[in-house]
Amino acid sequence: MKKIFLSSMIMLLLFTSCENYLDVNEDQSNRAGYNDLAPKQMLAGAINNYTNHQIITLGNYGNRVAYVWGLNSGFTSTDPAWTYIFDSSSYQTNFESSYLFADNFQDILDKKSQFPDYSYHYGIAKVMKVMCMDYVTALYGDAPYSEAFKSDVTAPKYDDDKVIIPALFKELDEAKAYFNSPSANVVGLGAEDIVFHGDVNKWKKFINTVELRLLLRLSKTTDAALVTLRTTRFTALNANKNFVTEDVTVNPGYNTSTLNSRTPVFRAYGQNESFSAATSANAANAAGDFAARLVNGTINDANITTGIVDPRRSKIFTLVGGTVIGNVQGIFPLTAISKIASFYHGRTGASVEIANKNGAERDAYLMQAAESHFLQAEAIERGYLSGVAKTEFDAGVTSSFNFYSRNFGTIVTTVLNPTTYLASIAGKNGLDYTGSTNKISAIMTQKYIALAEWNGIELYIDHMRTGFPVLPLPFGVIATTRPNRLIYPTSEYSSNSANVPVVTNADLFTVNAKTPYYLQ
Template sequence: MKNILRIFILASFISLTSCESFLGDNVNPNSATSATPELVLPNALTNTGNLLLSYHASAMWINGYTVNAGGYGGWGATVTYNMTTTSYNGLWASTYDDLINYQYIEETTAEDPSLAYFNAVAKTMKAFDYAMLVDVFGDVPYSEGLKGAENVTPAYDSQTVVYQDLVEQLTAAIDIFTTATGANGLGSADVMFGGNITRWAQFANTLKLRMLLKMASSSETSSFAATQFAAMNTSVGFLSVDATVNPGYIATDGKQNPLWQRYHSNAAGSLSGSGRSAIPSIFTYGFYDGTKILDTGRGAATYRSFNSNTPVGQLGNLVDNPAALASQTAWFVGSGSGASATATNGLLKGRTADFPILLASESYLLQAEAYLMGYLSGDDQDAFENGIYASFRYLHEDMTGAIIANNGDDYDLNDGYELYMEENPSNYLVNYSLASSTEEKLEAIITQKYVALNFVNGHESWADFRRTGYPKIVNGSADPKLSFASILSSSPRADKLPIRYLYASSEFQLNPENVPTGIDQFSSLIFWQAQ
């Protein structure tokens, strides 16, 4: 925790203490000793985007989105799942770094009604970060976790208790967003919604919905979830637009869209090693090429050389997997290469594109599940179809908001959606009305979320798989069309997959009295997981 506090101070240019020389006042006017919430918030939101990318980038190797390309070595635990306590040190530390930013905002605005919206944003984003942390680590330092130097050996709180309190914090945030009077606007500090408080309330409500659906899956928290669903303020609504951050990305290394920087190229145009060493899995590609679902519209907007020359393979195949495309990552569908790669639609839209935090497609599909299961009142089929439509919209929208095809022509979303239905006339995973049971409808919803979050949020779709078992795989199968588990897996589980991450080695060094022991990546379940 000492390292966390130090990194936070350096990252946010905030010092929580000041000192004076014994020679007298020795203040450097060019060195900040404090910062306002207005200055900290844009940095915190930008860091959250980078943090989410880290969660996504680690999970997408487990949930089937990416596999190792040929010609690259050093895969180790990526293909064997033999994780160690050093595997996720950075993820653990970075999460707490970001959380301390929001804690600072929350504490410094708590008694100032004029900054109520900043307080509510901090509550919301703390829930966002902590939920991700719990989803892969389980019990975490929470009640004592953000006290910095006051407590560098914080106790661990039960994951169920943490989730319950996060939901209550979201409720408090929503109440502030919807009832606060006399509060200053967020202004330019809000690099996610541009100061739109209604969208912040809907974002918090959507995040709350995501968490309650997980809690409803567990006997430990299902009663709490039921009570919260009954009291949910549905008049606030849920996200119908994509929640994205953009602090003003520019074509400079370290200041580009982080997805582009990591998987396409640096500002000079040199191709990213991360983008070159990863290729799509045969399993996931099957939801586009007709193996499981035919999806020519989103397939062409997701993969370069779709259905003809996209390199696809199987995780752990170190011999037969093809190499990545020679001049591009498989997820870039634009024109040009290197520094002249042209911004376009798809997933890697451009160097200065917004970074996705929570897509409207996920929001609609969360609603579909809640309506299907009777947790909330609504039309599950309508929400399901809206989720698919929103996914088409996200993939075909360029940085200017124009809806385009890969060749730059206008793209008609209605035509694209209708074609998708026509391509799959008897497939209940696409045509929801064909699903004959609640279980088939749930499978359709989670499968479509898996497709919508492809290469956007591997962390959340991996959570869905662990919670519901969808998208469906055949346990133990070595056929890459039937399972996304690595063929070099060391997992003793029937599905041959891991189910969580191990605690950071830094915790065993700095907080040995409190960090849980005996945790196993193949058997220590997160509370909302199925067996």
């Protein structure tokens, strides 16, 4: 699969590079001079490409099915995220890119016998590979795993996702071991660590937080083995509650020189390569009606009582007539719709040149501190971790306000006051922890606002496993629920037909043997 299967997908995918040492546009073992490459020469490119995948590929799908985005005025679309008519050509790169980039990290891990002293690099590769495979199992269920990264296997078997999940936790344990018990002559992390810049303790926190995220995937499962796994792992994690406390950024040296050298959000949702026009994704994507009503404070039902205008709304979407106007998914709008705000794509500044520079060079975000706190709040509320759920809930809101108060480039951002906001939502069902009849609903709704646009795929998975926030369906769809999964890509049905399960559109909207593990 590594040599043949993955290489056959290269022309289908979009890759990035900032400098030659960041170029990872194929299975790394196919690169010239691969045998002589040390892990430090491979790591930055692999992380950079995964970051693009999470933000652009996975984020695009997640923001649509989680109702963060809708269509802008003047656009029409047959996108399955809004029609709910899926086939093997729907969002194929969610599968294909996940495997390609997982294999890039496996290529690093395969260097262990040749370069035994790169323990920290192997620990990073392990956790990043797990993140890739986590999204494969969450979006597709059963998948190639045990044979997926073997050079002599061109058509790997499909493993039961309920078997894959324990194996991913084992890989996280191996990642921790690389950091906690490195080789005696361990090579330190240098410029290739484009995330934490050599801070080993921060990587340990990140691995723990990824584990927390994966464990909460199991919050709904009734499978006895997975319930036992969840209990056992949380017991161990509770003894070492060392999680991310700051926004996790990625920046290998983003710059304005070429389209592929720019930060992923700006490259996808900012300006085209020549800076002559907005990208097509910038033009077409706009506020979804649900997200718009949520930040406008106009939802008032059994799940959310607001009346509170969210101070973050103008940093998420543009305002039209002083408010956020959202698109009802499934309807092609003819009137003005709020677009993606400049705070998101970063194109703002005193001149066109400065604005483009600010956007292109900005950090990318792998994880927000807000997500870490909301994960902890949920785990405490469910009784999985000890602690005070409200404390972590408030910290999540505060972290989100701090995130939206961050400066970048030459931009000095308006500082938002979380204390005032927390006081204003006191007693509001679905927004305030104390005032909500369902605490999980409040946690998920605040997490939705915090991560909207920035990590849309997590919002989709959260909604599917918790039911919150309660999202309306696109106008005109026949289905009564959101899709539980995606259909395997055409490339699998053509190259691995003997192993790939047959999945139909109807399979997506019922809970069955093909439904991903976390919904069973």
